[in-house]
Amino acid sequence: MPVPLVIDTDPGIDDALAILLALASPEVDLRLVTTVHGNVELARTTENALRVLHLAGRSDVPVAAGARESLVHPQPERAGHVHGTAGLGGVELAPSPAAVDPRPAVVALAELLMTSPEPVTVAAVGPLTNVALLLRVFPDAAARIGRLVVMGGAAWRGGNVTAAAEFNIWADPEAAQAVFGAGLPTVMVGLDVTLPTVLGEEGIARFAAAGPIGNRAAAILQQYLDHARTAYGTTGVVVHDALAVTEAILPGTLGTVRRDVVVDTSLGPERGRTVAGERESAAPTAVEIAEKVDSAATVEFLVSRLASLDG
Ligand code: RIB
Ligand code: CA
Secondary structure, three states: OOEEEEEEEOOOHHHHHHHHHHHOOOOEEEEEEEEOOOOOOHHHHHHHHHHHHHHOOOOOOOEEEOOOOOOOOOOOOOOHHHHOOOOOOOOOOOOOOOOOOOOOHHHHHHHHHHHOOOOEEEEEOOOOHHHHHHHHHOHHHHOOEEEEEEEOOOOOOOOOOOOOOOHHHHHOHHHHHHHHOOOOOEEEEOHHHHOOOEEEHHHHHHHHOOOHHHHHHHHHHHHHHHHHHHHHOOOEEEOHHHHHHHHHHOOOOOEEEEEOEEEOOOOOOOOOOEEEOOOOOOOOOOEEEEEEOOHHHHHHHHHHHHHHOOO
16 A cells, blocks of 8 residues: 655755656655745745646646745745756746645645545655644644655755755754654654765666656756766766655665754854764654665666656
8 A cells, every 4th residue: 555645845856856756656655745945936846846747747646835935034045056046957847737736735734644544754855844834833733744754954964055054954944943853753864865875877867768757857957967067076966855755665765863853043154954962862852864875776766766757
């Protein structure tokens, strides 16, 4: 029986790959996509989510728009220089025939959580503003989340948007603090495991050759590839969100350690750092932090699943 899945997302190049991966995976049933500000503005992340679903022939999956801004302090800047100003690496996907769900994201998410007979997995791969709002507006619904898989933070790898902070946490540290402190069954998939997991040009070529969906997915990645080459000197891309969704699809893919996590919400250079406890923690608010990954296996999983979309 496929597990009901919600992806909360700010598409975003790697978000797009993560959505496609979920659609290619029979282990999960993507029941809802909720969008959030982040890489680009909310209107754009929402349009992108609709178009990615349509690309894969799944415009039946509802898309509900959420927070257009962080909880307390506005996000200092978007990530258009990484994802392209429109958020999909400069690639124009065909518009979806589907309209945005009229419900705000937290209402759509709460309704799904309250009515689903099976526990719902939520993969949060953008700033955590929507998840924090769910906790505050619909706490009973939030308590029904079966698993929360967060792409964000780092236990020891520092940051990617500043020296201290990973982008999703940096975009809304107050939201992240609320989520990590809520005691939900949470897995934190951070830079510690995403940065070593590089999707190379050979893998991209495999799904690019599989058919139109893979070809568009590869085209979307091109800007990421160019950015990685100049920024990191690598000939591959780190598809952070796809690794988090892999853990959502196959629980236990990543090796985790249960630790307390605190988010730095100061306004200085440390803002957005996730500080993980040194020792394992049995505290109810502790978080499973992903610390071990078989990068080759997870890249192969991603490539083969993306290629299957054109099968
Ligand atoms: O740090 C990586 C995260 O920031 C990913 O979710 C990517 O989409 C960006 O939002
Ligand atoms: Ca993202």
